[in-house]
Amino acid sequence: MRRILLIAFKDLLLIIRDRSTVLMILIGPFLLTLGMGLISGQMGGSASPSSGPSDIPVVIVNQDGQSLGNALVNVLSSPELATLLEPGLVSDVEEAKQQVEEDQAAAAIIIPAGFTRSLIPPAGEWQAWLPSSSSNIPLQIYANPGRPNSVAVVESIVREFLFRVEKGRILGWTAIAPLVAKGVIQPAQAEDVGRAWGESQAWSGVEKDLIRVVITEGEATRPRDLNVMASMAPGMALLFLMFTATFGARSLLVEHRQQTLQRLMITPTLPHQILLGKGIGVYLSGVVQQVLLIGVSTWFFALNWGDAWGVLALILCASLAAVGWGLFIAALARTPAQVASAGTALMLVFGLLGGSFVDLGDMPPALYVLSRLTPNAWGLDGYAILAGGGSLSQIAQPLLALLLMGVVLITLAGMVLMRSRRFAQV
Amino acid sequence: MIRVQNLTKRFDHLTAVDDLTFEVRAGEIFSLLGPNGAGKTTTISILATLLLPTSGEAWIGGYSILKHPLEVRRLIGVVPQEIALYQDLSGYENLWFWGQMYGLKGRELRQRIHSTLEQVGLSEKADHKVRTYSGGMKRRLNLAAGLLHRPQVLFLDEPTVGIDPQSRRAILDFVKSLNREGITILYTTHYMEEAQELSHRVGIMDHGRLIALGTQSELLQQVGEYDTLILTFEDDLNPQPPLEALQRLPGVINVLQEDHRLKVLTRTSGEILPHLIAVCLEHGVRIRGVEIIEPNLEAVFLKLTGRALRD
Numbered sequence: 001m002r003r004i005l006l007i008a009f010k011d012l013l014l015i016i017r018d019r020s021t022v023l024m025i026l027i028g029p030f031l032l033t034l035g036m037g038l039i040s041g042q043m044g045g046s047a048s049p050s051s052g053p054s055d056i057p058v059v060i061v062n063q064d065g066q067s068l069g070n071a072l073v074n075v076l077s078s079p080e081l082a083t084l085l086e087p088g089l090v091s092d093v094e095e096a097k098q099q100v101e102e103d104q105a106a107a108a109i110i111i112p113a114g115f116t117r118s119l120i121p122p123a124g125e126w127q128a129w130l131p132s133s134s135s136n137i138p139l140q141i142y143a144n145p146g147r148p149n150s151v152a153v154v155e156s157i158v159r160e161f162l163f164r165v166e167k168g169r170i171l172g173w174t175a176i177a178p179l180v181a182k183g184v185i186q187p188a189q190a191e192d193v194g195r196a197w198g199e200s201q202a203w204s205g206v207e208k209d210l211i212r213v214v215i216t217e218g219e220a221t222r223p224r225d226l227n228v229m230a231s232m233a234p235g236m237a238l239l240f241l242m243f244t245a246t247f248g249a250r251s252l253l254v255e256h257r258q259q260t261l262q263r264l265m266i267t268p269t270l271p272h273q274i275l276l277g278k279g280i281g282v283y284l285s286g287v288v289q290q291v292l293l294i295g296v297s298t299w300f301f302a303l304n305w306g307d308a309w310g311v312l313a314l315i316l317c318a319s320l321a322a323v324g325w326g327l328f329i330a331a332l333a334r335t336p337a338q339v340a341s342a343g344t345a346l347m348l349v350f351g352l353l354g355g356s357f358v359d360l361g362d363m364p365p366a367l368y369v370l371s372r373l374t375p376n377a378w379g380l381d382g383y384a385i386l387a388g389g390g391s392l393s394q395i396a397q398p399l400l401a402l403l404l405m406g407v408v409l410i411t412l413a414g415m416v417l418m419r420s421r422r423f424a425q426v
Numbered sequence: 427m428i429r430v431q432n433l434t435k436r437f438d439h440l441t442a443v444d445d446l447t448f449e450v451r452a453g454e455i456f457s458l459l460g461p462n463g464a465g466k467t468t469t470i471s472i473l474a475t476l477l478l479p480t481s482g483e484a485w486i487g488g489y490s491i492l493k494h495p496l497e498v499r500r501l502i503g504v505v506p507q508e509i510a511l512y513q514d515l516s517g518y519e520n521l522w523f524w525g526q527m528y529g530l531k532g533r534e535l536r537q538r539i540h541s542t543l544e545q546v547g548l549s550e551k552a553d554h555k556v557r558t559y560s561g562g563m564k565r566r567l568n569l570a571a572g573l574l575h576r577p578q579v580l581f582l583d584e585p586t587v588g589i590d591p592q593s594r595r596a597i598l599d600f601v602k603s604l605n606r607e608g609i610t611i612l613y614t615t616h617y618m619e620e621a622q623e624l625s626h627r628v629g630i631m632d633h634g635r636l637i638a639l640g641t642q643s644e645l646l647q648q649v650g651e652y653d654t655l656i657l658t659f660e661d662d663l664n665p666q667p668p669l670e671a672l673q674r675l676p677g678v679i680n681v682l683q684e685d686h687r688l689k690v691l692t693r694t695s696g697e698i699l700p701h702l703i704a705v706c707l708e709h710g711v712r713i714r715g716v717e718i719i720e721p722n723l724e725a726v727f728l729k730l731t732g733r734a735l736r737d
Contacts, residue, residue, distance in 0.1 A: 006526050010512070017514040259510035263571075266474045267527040268499045 003269050007277025008284060011251060015285045021247060025289050029240035030296060033232045056150040057086045057105040059096045066116030072139075072161055076109070084153065097142050103365060106150035108142035109158060115139065119165060145397075146368045148381040152388030159389055233297045234305075234383035235356035237290055238376040241318060242350055244289050245326030246343025248282030252327075252417070253336040275417055279410065282326060286319035306386030310395050314382040317402035321375035324409025325350075331416035350374040378402050427452040427579055427610045428473065433482035435468050435634075442468040444634035446482070450612055450627075455605050457621040458614045459723060460631035461733070466614035467507060469631075470581045473612070474504045486579055500528075503577030507584045509564045510571075513557040517548055517567050520556060521574055528575035542570045545603075547596060562593025569597060573604065580604065582613045586620065598623060618724040630727055637730050646721045652679060652729065653695040654719040657688040657702065660712045668709040675701050680728055691728055 015021050060076060062069045076087045088105070090096050096108035118137040139158060143151040255261035255278075264274050294311060297303050305311045325346065333339045351357055353367065354376020371377040382398035428450035435443040443465045450456040458466045471477040473484055475495040483490060489497040511520050521539045525531075530538060543549045546566040556564060565585060573580055582601065586594045601624060605611055615621055621628050628645060630638040638645055659667065667688050673681045677698045680691040692698050695718050706713055719725070727733070 003527060006523065010515075010523055013519075014512060014514050258513075259506055259508040260512060262471075262476055263504070263506060263510040263524075264527065266476055266499055266502070266504050267524070268496050268529070269527060270496075 003267075004273050004277040004280065007264070007274060008280035011248070011278060011281025012284050012288070014251070015248065015281075025240055025244045025247070025285070026292055029236040029293055030300075032240075033236040033297065033301075055086045056084060056107075056147075056153060057088070057099075058154055059088045059090055059099050059105040059108045061090055061093050061096045061108065061110045063093075063113040064111045064115040065113075068116035068119055068165060069111040072109070072111060072158070075161055076157070081157070085157075100142050100144045103144060103146060106144050106147040107154045108140075109154070110140040110142065112137050112140065145381075146365070148384045152384045152390070155390075156388045233293075233301065233303055234380055234387075235351070235376070237293045237297075238318060238322075238354065238379045239347060239351040239356040240293070241286050241290060241322045241379075242325065242347040242375065243343065244286050245282060245319075245322035246329055246339060246346065247326075248285050249323070249326035249330035250336050250339040250343065251282075252278055252330045253333060253339055257336060271418060272414070275414060279323060279327060283319055283323045286322055287315055290315040290319060304387065305383065306389065307391050310382070310386045310390070310392040313392060313399055314379060314386070314395065314402075317399045317406070318375050318379040318382075320406030321378070321402040321409070322406075324406040324413065325375065327413035327417075328409045331413040331420070350376050353377070355380045372401070373405075375402055375405060378405070427454075428456075428484070428486050428612060430469075430473070430484045431482055433469070433472060433484055434480045435465075435472060435477065436480045441634050443472065443479070446631075446634075446636050448629050448636060448639055450610060452610050453605070453608055454626045455601070455611045455613060455624050457625035457628045458612070458631055459616070459618065459621040459628050459727070460614075461616050463633075464616075464631040465634035466616075466631055467583055468634075470504070470583050470612065470614060474502060474581055475499055501577060502579045502581060503572040503575060504581045505569050505572035505583060505585050507587060509568050511556050511564065511568060514555060516553050516555055517543065517559070517570075518552040520567065521571060524571045525574045530575060538574050538576075542574050545600060546570045560590075560593075562589040562596075565589050565593060565597065566600075569600065573609070577609065579610045579612065582611060584614055584616070586615070586617065618722060618727070622723055628723065630723070630730065632727075632731050632733075638726060642723065645723060645726050648726055648729065652691050652693050652721055652725055654721075654725050654728070655690040655692060655695050655699065655702065656717040656719060657690065657706070657713055658715040658717070659686045659688070660714055665710050667711050668705055671705050671709070672702060675705065680732055682728060682733070689728065691725060 015025075058076060060073055062073050064070075073087075073089070075081070076085055088099075090099075093108075093110055096105070096110065099105040100108050115137050139162065141151070141155055141158060143155075252261070255264070261274070265271065294305055294315070298305060326343065329342050329346065330339050333342060353371045354374035355371065356376050378398040378401045382395040382402075385395050385398075430446055430448050433443055433446040434441065446465075446469060448456075458464075458469065460466055468477065472479050473486065473491060475491050475498050478492070483492060485491070486498045487501045489501070491498050512523070515523065518539060521542065522535065525535045525538060539552075540549070543552050546569060548563060548566055548570070551559065551563060556567065559567065569582070569585055572582075585601075586597055589597075598620065601611060601613065605624075611624075613621075613624060622642060625642065627639070627641050629636050630645070638648065657667075667683060669681055669683060669688075672678060672688070672690065675698060677692050677694040678690055679693065680689075682689045682691075690698070690702060699716065703713060703716075
């Protein structure tokens with residue numbers, strides 16, 4: 001194990017010592033993110049709708065038909081959200097789901113029957129006002145996995161709505177209880193006053209607040225630029241992760257050419273230990289790059305990447321998948337130049353296909369399927385979910401996909417390399 | 427210490443090593459002498475467990491290179507012909523890394539690095555990146571990296587190629603001092619002078635085969651009665667020396683032209699010289715100088731192959 005880590009440490013040190021590499025894998029993506037952000041944000045002039053998600057098709061099933069259900073429909077259909085959402089009302093849940101499955105909608109929001117009643121109980125059921133009530137009927141969002149960014153936007157709007165409702169309930173309860181205690185109002189009046197207070201707090205400024213939070217804080221050009229950065233930064237980070245992985249894997253062939261690999265092979269070290277050490281070195285360089293890029297962009301662009309553990313898990317899994325691709329290319333190539341050219345081509349193709357440059361939601365279905373072969377697509381899915389308020393458990397699918405991709409590719413690369421002249425005694 | 431038996435290595439249609447058999451005794455400097463492409467490096471690569479032989483077997487310190495490669499690797503140090511070092515690490519860092527790969531650590535490793543750097547005269551440059559070293563300094567560090575772990579057997583593959591005379595001298599002296607410490611050395615070279623200066627025994631290789639083997643005196647006995655006459659011509663070699671006519675002269679064993687010089691292997695240098703000069707003059711070739719060389723390993727190679735070592 002010690003020899004494996006030594007090789008990994010040495011490789012990491014060599015990458016850090018190489019100024020041109022540092023420039024390419026750290027400063028390059030940062031500047032590119034900044035540049036693209038400026039072009040599509042400030043330098044592009046007005047806040048064009050194309051700079052972020054827009055006209056997201058959403059299908060709504062309002063089985064509730066009561067005040068809260070109707071209020072949510074009104075929010076989603078409000079003129080302030082008109083450029084962002086394209087809502088449609090249907091009555092049948094299955095029809096709504098079908099629209100999502102056929103990629104006609106990014107998400108179906110199903111407001112179940114009894115939703116309002118579960119949150120605002122009828123007169124006489126005053127205990128149900130308690131915030132700890134567990135009888136709430138949940139809203140359902142049936143998400144289109146092909147449009148993770150759009151789903152994240154829809155989810156954030158619905159979450160904000162629910163937060164406002166919950167806030168109204170709590171405020172109603174906490175405001176009325178002291179009034180009853182002090183005898184300002186009679187206990188018999190408490191429920192009516194509390195209902196009125198809570199509802200007023202729940203609805204006051206709901207639409208205004210939602211619009212401000214999600215897209216259109218009028219004078220707020222700064223939050224708008226940050227949104228552009230928020231969609232650029234993960235894309236660039238993943239794009240350059242592919243570069244780092246292929247560049248790192250190239251060192252296998254460089255070492256063979258400069259004879260240091262042969263020198264390693266005649267130390268008391270087994271070939272698979274050398275391969276593992278080099279793989280770990282490349283992996284660590286990818287992880288370090290991602291941590292630094294995300295850290296700097298958080299600080300410099302004031303980006304919120306979401307749940308920290310989720311981000312860390314994504315970094316670890318995306319780096320593994322990228323290293324898998326890098327080693328696989330290195331295993332098939334004959335010269336460092338071949339790895340460099342194939343790696344650069346792959347980086348750009350994966351960037352285009354994986355959503356680093358364009359929203360995956362805009363892709364035709366066939367390309368969408370192909371995009372699933374790239375670490376970029378899965379990584380961006382994960383980052384979008386996290387940025388939309390998702391937790392570690394909600395990115396299980398992208399994490400597993402990245403993990404599987406990494407393990408399969410590294411295994412294949414290992415098998416090819418162990419049989420090659422570079423590693424096998426021939 | 428090293429036993430090689432019927433070792434053969436084929437690459438597709440090329441036989442790089444052809445039925446090689448020899449032994450190297452403990453504490454000995456054994457040189458494999460031969461021109462480029464003779465199979466010296468392939469032989470070392472097989473013995474260092476980097477390549478598998480097509481057939482045959484070898485043992486180092488009693489361990490089979492086929493059955494116990496890891497044990498063999500612990501016994502040996504290899505100084506490859508190429509500069510196999512990390513250019514962006516310093517000399518000290520390179521030695522630290524290679525020492526660790528051989529299991530050295532802590533104070534012992536630091537002491538070894540300092541003493542080895544001292545031995546190869548690189549202490550003052552220890553913290554400089556290898557990229558900034560001269561060719562000779564890189565060669566010396568390459569050597570240091572191969573012997574840091576104090577191997578029982580050291581393979582040196584053409585360690586003086588392409589360096590200045592001063593660094594070459596330093597390396598040859600260092601090899602001798604290592605041997606005095608008890609290290610068995612297998613040294614490959616195509617420089618006859620190095621083989622003569624260093625070796626207890628020499629194996630001469632050509633086209634993958636061992637064509638002669640023995641101590642220097644044993645080898646020189648093969649050409650003991652032969653001298654090498656060297657005729658030097660004017661720079662403007664016009665007309666060319668009459669090689670065929672010279673070859674036909676009685677007493678001439680072999681004739682070889684190298685630039686403006688003609689090497690003639692003969693056992694009767696005193697008698698043949700006037701005839702050589704006469705033939706040259708007859709053909710209009712002007713001779714600038716004549717030199718008679720005592721028998722040496724190059725003469726052995728010339729006699730056995732009809733070619734010079736540099737071919």
